[in-house]
Amino acid sequence: MNDPHFWWYVSRASAIVAWSLLTATVLWGVLLSTRVLRAADNPAWLKDLHRYLSGTAIVMTLVHVGSLLLDPYLRAQAGFGVIEAFVPFASEFKPLPLALGIVALYLMAGIGLSSLAMHRIPLRVWKGLHYLSYVVVALVAFHAAFAGSDTGTWWYIMVSTALIVATTLAVVVRQIVGSVAAQRQRAAARARQMPQRSERSRMIVAERVPLAEGVVGLRLVPEVGGLVPVWTPGSHLTLHLANGLERQYSLCGDPADRRSFDIAVHLSERSAGGSRYIHESLRAGEVVEIGPPHNRFELEPATDYLFIAGGIGITALTSMFASLPASRHWSLVYLGRSRRTMPFVDLLESRYPGRVRVHATDERGGRYPAAAEAALSRAQVYACGPAGLLDELTAAVPSERLHLERFVPADRTAGIVAQPVHVRMPGLGSFRVPADRSILEVLEDAGAPVTGSCRKGICGTCELRVLDGMPLHLDSVTADTEKDAAGVMYPCVSRALSPQLSLDV
Numbered sequence: 001m002n003d004p005h006f007w008w009y010v011s012r013a014s015a016i017v018a019w020s021l022l023t024a025t026v027l028w029g030v031l032l033s034t035r036v037l038r039a040a041d042n043p044a045w046l047k048d049l050h051r052y053l054s055g056t057a058i059v060m061t062l063v064h065v066g067s068l069l070l071d072p073y074l075r076a077q078a079g080f081g082v083i084e085a086f087v088p089f090a091s092e093f094k095p096l097p098l099a100l101g102i103v104a105l106y107l108m109a110g111i112g113l114s115s116l117a118m119h120r121i122p123l124r125v126w127k128g129l130h131y132l133s134y135v136v137v138a139l140v141a142f143h144a145a146f147a148g149s150d151t152g153t154w155w156y157i158m159v160s161t162a163l164i165v166a167t168t169l170a171v172v173v174r175q176i177v178g179s180v181a182a183q184r185q186r187a188a189a190r191a192r193q194m195p196q197r198s199e200r201s202r203m204i205v206a207e208r209v210p211l212a213e214g215v216v217g218l219r220l221v222p223e224v225g226g227l228v229p230v231w232t233p234g235s236h237l238t239l240h241l242a243n244g245l246e247r248q249y250s251l252c253g254d255p256a257d258r259r260s261f262d263i264a265v266h267l268s269e270r271s272a273g274g275s276r277y278i279h280e281s282l283r284a285g286e287v288v289e290i291g292p293p294h295n296r297f298e299l300e301p302a303t304d305y306l307f308i309a310g311g312i313g314i315t316a317l318t319s320m321f322a323s324l325p326a327s328r329h330w331s332l333v334y335l336g337r338s339r340r341t342m343p344f345v346d347l348l349e350s351r352y353p354g355r356v357r358v359h360a361t362d363e364r365g366g367r368y369p370a371a372a373e374a375a376l377s378r379a380q381v382y383a384c385g386p387a388g389l390l391d392e393l394t395a396a397v398p399s400e401r402l403h404l405e406r407f408v409p410a411d412r413t414a415g416i417v418a419q420p421v422h423v424r425m426p427g428l429g430s431f432r433v434p435a436d437r438s439i440l441e442v443l444e445d446a447g448a449p450v451t452g453s454c455r456k457g458i459c460g461t462c463e464l465r466v467l468d469g470m471p472l473h474l475d476s477v478t479a480d481t482e483k484d485a486a487g488v489m490y491p492c493v494s495r496a497l498s499p500q501l502s503l504d505v
């Protein structure tokens with residue numbers, strides 16, 4: 001500390017570390033958004049690493065600014081103080097390079113804050129702010145090139161060249177892969193206008209194993225070989241069964257393992273033919289058609305998770321634990337009638353010791369106070385299970401902490417008398433939907449490019465954009481606030497609060 005150059009060394013070291021971390025943050029952000037390494041990466045730890053890197057980059061930038069303020073030479077010779085450190089062009093010492101650094105600091109802070117508030121601001125705003133990261137890196141490069149007193153040294157030139165080349169490569173990869181992804185999205189949108197058959201792919205039942213009493217596990221591999229499409233924790237698959245029925249099943253296991261799709265099917269006592277067909281007729285070696293994975297139960301970034309599964313509801317959650325980093329704080333409450341009927345119970349207890357609490361009624365008796373525990377915790381609660389359990393959680397846990405997936409629709413029609421609705425669809429015309437028919441049925445009859453799967457308001461397949469009017473949400477796909485924020489509705493069960501709705505695919 002007595003060395004007169006001490007704070008100069010600290011400022012240079014922290015500047016280089018901050019710049020390196022910033023570059024690494026951008027690289028990781030590109031990996032995350034493009035998934036170019038999707039065969040090997042894992043979105044959850046990429047997301048974590050991206051956040052740690054960006055957080056540490058901001059801290060190191062503040063260390064850099066602090067060390068400049070503490071440098072006695074800068075104070076005495078250049079009159080460098082708080083105003084000069086935080087107000088652009090306030091310093092007479094290299095005003096433009098310093099101003100660029102100060103603007104970069106504010107942008108970094110804005111991007112960091114927008115990420116903390118990601119769930120409270122529109123996705124478009126968050127994305128737009130995130131794109132400013134490239135501007136920050138460019139500003140930092142100019143700031144570093146012209147503000148530092150050691151910019152001519154060989155090591156500085158080497159480090160800065162490496163950082164600038166890495167960032168440029170990241171931008172190029174983002175552009176190339178981003179446009180490929182946009183093309184794919186357009187192609188997928190076009191495909192949605194065609195008969196749904198074109199979206200199907202053929203899978204072979206590679207394995208069929210009993211997982212618990214009344215639950216069979218299926219491992220599906222592509223008939224043509226290769227890897228299965230990318231999927232994220234919480235996704236489900238639609239199986240198009242040979243008996244003409246369609247059924248959705250949650251994908252189990254680790255999304256990073258793309259050799260197969262694994263699902264678990266519970267034989268429903270009230271089976272209308274779907275689970276019964278799978279249990280009694282679908283054998284290993286047979287082919288089954290599937291739709292692409294869809295996710296309406298996404299795992300959002302959080303510091304602490306409480307997972308609650310009731311019986312077969314565990315299948316919607318296993319991919320979430322598998323994708324979380326080992327250091328992440330989470331626990332699982334797994335409820336069931338008996339261990340015999342609870343798939344994965346032993347596996348989960350042995351794989352995640354100390355995190356899994358099993359309550360099998362035939363062992364412990366009584367009811368586990370899951371809703372009370374979830375209400376008292378500060379964790380994000382992810383739950384899937386019978387309607388009674390999910391209704392209790394809905395009543396006890398604030399909606400911003402609660403994420404549900406239902407396999408039985410909530411009864412939302414109590415006290416509601418269906419009214420006729422007028423629906424307009426651009427390019428197709430206007431239709432009157434009588435009280436005894438669903439909006440989906442009428443639109444399908446009119447040739448609208450929309451299809452349903454569950455037709456009970458749980459799978460999300462029939463999603464439409466609301467252009468005008470007020471929908472009356474009666475589905476159980478996501479929270480009503482989420483649907484309103486996204487401007488969508490599910491016409492298989494939902495109706496309208498306004499006399500007319502204008503909808504689009």
Ligand code: FES
Nearest residue numbers: 452453455460492
């Ligand atoms: S068809 Fe499943 S939500 Fe509408």
